[in-house]
Amino acid sequence: MTRPYEVNTRGGPDGLPVALVPRINIQAFCELPKTVESLQAAFTDRRMARAHATVVTGGLPAAIRLYQTQSTPNLLIVETGAAREELLSSLTALAEVCQPETKVVIIxxxxxxxxxxxxxxxxxxxxxxxxxxxxxxxxxxxxxYRSEKAVPIGRVIAFVGAKGGVGSSTISHNCGWELSRTRDVETAIVDLDLAFGTAALDFNLDASGGIMEALAQPERVDTQLLDRLLVRLGGKLSLLGGPGGVDKDFVIEAHAVEAVLTSMRASVPLIVVDVPALWAPWVRFTLLHADQVIITAEPELASLRNTRALADMLKLARPNDPPPTVILNQVGIPKRAEIAAADFRKAIGIDLAGAIPFDPQNFGAALNNGKMLLELAPRSKAAEAIRGLSRSLGGDKPAKAAPAGNSFLKKFMMRGKK
Structure with a gap:
C-alpha cells in the first residue's frame, strides 16, 4: 500500500529518480479540495508533460455516471472515503463501465x-x-507503466555556472570522477559546451565531438549509438564531449537534448551534465528536466544576482522538486571584496552546500597534468569541499519494476462471480 512520504532530493520514496510518465490519458475524480490541489500540482509537473490529465470532483459516483456514456481513459484515479463494503459495491458498478485496458488507482x-x-x-x-x-x-x-523488463532509470545531475569562469565545469568533472569511484556506479559526463568545453582537456583527451553526432540526429539516438560515442575514461567513468573550436556554428534544439538524455537514462545510472553559462531554450529545458541542479557561484555581486534569478526560476517551474544546490567557488581571492557566505545565503534564500577555497596552484597543476584535483591533491581543502559536495549528491539503487497484472474489469468481474 502506497503511503505518503516526504519529498527528498533524490526522487521517489526509496531515493530513486521518479520516472517520466508516458503519453497516456488520465482522468481523476476527487472528493476533497486538498486532493484536487495535489493532483493538479502533479499533473503540471515536468515529469507529466507528455500525459493528458484532467481533474474533476464527485468521486466514485461521478466516475460511474460519466463512463456510462463515455469510454474510460488509460488511467482512472478515484478518491473515496467509503468504508469497505460500500467501496467494494461501488467498484463493482465502476468495473461494469470500465474498458478492459483501463488501469484504476484508488485514493x-x-x-x-x-x-x-x-x-x-x-x-x-x-x-x-x-x-x-x-x-x-x-x-x-x-x-x-514501467515494463517488467525495464532497466533502472538513470539520474541526471546538471551543473551550471552563475556566470562564465566560476569553475562549474571543473567541479562537475571532479564530482563525476569521484561518484564513479566511491559509488561504484557507471557514470557519464556530458559536456554540452560544444565550442569551448573543457572536459576533454581536463581528462587529457583529444576532443571527440561525440555529442555533436548525437544532437545532429536525435531521431537515431539509442543506447547502441551512445555506447559507440561514449569515450571510456577508465573504471566506470565515460565522457560524451563536444568537438571544440569555432570553425563552425553549433545549433542545439531542446528536443535533441531530450532525446540524448532520455536514451542515456536507459543505460547509464548516473549522468553528470556540464551546462555552459549561457541562456537558450535548450539550456532552460536541460535545467528544468534534470533530477538535480547544481549552481556554482563566486562570492561577488554578479554571481549573486544570477544565482538568485536561476534559483527563483527553478523553484517556480519545479514546485515538486527540491531547490537547486548552490556552492561557492574561488572563495578567498586576495584583495577581492567578497560577499560573506551568510549574506549570500540570505539573499538567495537557499542554504549553501559548501565553499571551495581559492587554490590556483593545485587546480592549475591538475589541469596541466590532465588529472582531477581529487586525484592530484586529495588532501587539499578544495578537494575536501568537492568531496563533500559529491557525498551530498549520493547515488541510486536500481528501481524495481512493477509486476504486470490482468485488467481491472476482468479481475473484478471474475472475483464477483466466485
Whole structure:
C-alpha cells in the first residue's frame, strides 16, 4: 500500500529518480479540495508533460455516471472515503463501465492492509492512502507503466555556472570522477559546451565531438549509438564531449537534448551534465528536466544576482522538486571584496552546500597534468569541499519494476462471480 512520504532530493520514496510518465490519458475524480490541489500540482509537473490529465470532483459516483456514456481513459484515479463494503459495491458498478485496458488507482482514507489486498486481488492497480503528495502520485502513475523488463532509470545531475569562469565545469568533472569511484556506479559526463568545453582537456583527451553526432540526429539516438560515442575514461567513468573550436556554428534544439538524455537514462545510472553559462531554450529545458541542479557561484555581486534569478526560476517551474544546490567557488581571492557566505545565503534564500577555497596552484597543476584535483591533491581543502559536495549528491539503487497484472474489469468481474 502506497503511503505518503516526504519529498527528498533524490526522487521517489526509496531515493530513486521518479520516472517520466508516458503519453497516456488520465482522468481523476476527487472528493476533497486538498486532493484536487495535489493532483493538479502533479499533473503540471515536468515529469507529466507528455500525459493528458484532467481533474474533476464527485468521486466514485461521478466516475460511474460519466463512463456510462463515455469510454474510460488509460488511467482512472478515484478518491473515496467509503468504508469497505460500500467501496467494494461501488467498484463493482465502476468495473461494469470500465474498458478492459483501463488501469484504476484508488485514493482512500482507510489504512487497512486487508482492504488493500482485497482491492489488488480484484484488479485495482494501486491503493493510495490519503493525504498524498504530488511526487508520490507521479511515482505511482509511472510505476504502473514501467515494463517488467525495464532497466533502472538513470539520474541526471546538471551543473551550471552563475556566470562564465566560476569553475562549474571543473567541479562537475571532479564530482563525476569521484561518484564513479566511491559509488561504484557507471557514470557519464556530458559536456554540452560544444565550442569551448573543457572536459576533454581536463581528462587529457583529444576532443571527440561525440555529442555533436548525437544532437545532429536525435531521431537515431539509442543506447547502441551512445555506447559507440561514449569515450571510456577508465573504471566506470565515460565522457560524451563536444568537438571544440569555432570553425563552425553549433545549433542545439531542446528536443535533441531530450532525446540524448532520455536514451542515456536507459543505460547509464548516473549522468553528470556540464551546462555552459549561457541562456537558450535548450539550456532552460536541460535545467528544468534534470533530477538535480547544481549552481556554482563566486562570492561577488554578479554571481549573486544570477544565482538568485536561476534559483527563483527553478523553484517556480519545479514546485515538486527540491531547490537547486548552490556552492561557492574561488572563495578567498586576495584583495577581492567578497560577499560573506551568510549574506549570500540570505539573499538567495537557499542554504549553501559548501565553499571551495581559492587554490590556483593545485587546480592549475591538475589541469596541466590532465588529472582531477581529487586525484592530484586529495588532501587539499578544495578537494575536501568537492568531496563533500559529491557525498551530498549520493547515488541510486536500481528501481524495481512493477509486476504486470490482468485488467481491472476482468479481475473484478471474475472475483464477483466466485
Amino acid at each position: 482512500g482514507h482507510v489504512n487497512d492492509v486487508i482492504l488493500y489486498r482485497e482491492l489488488i486481488s480484484r484488479g485495482v492497480s494501486e491503493y493510495v492512502v490519503a493525504p498524498v503528495s504530488p511526487l508520490q502520485l507521479i511515482d505511482t502513475i509511472a510505476s504502473l
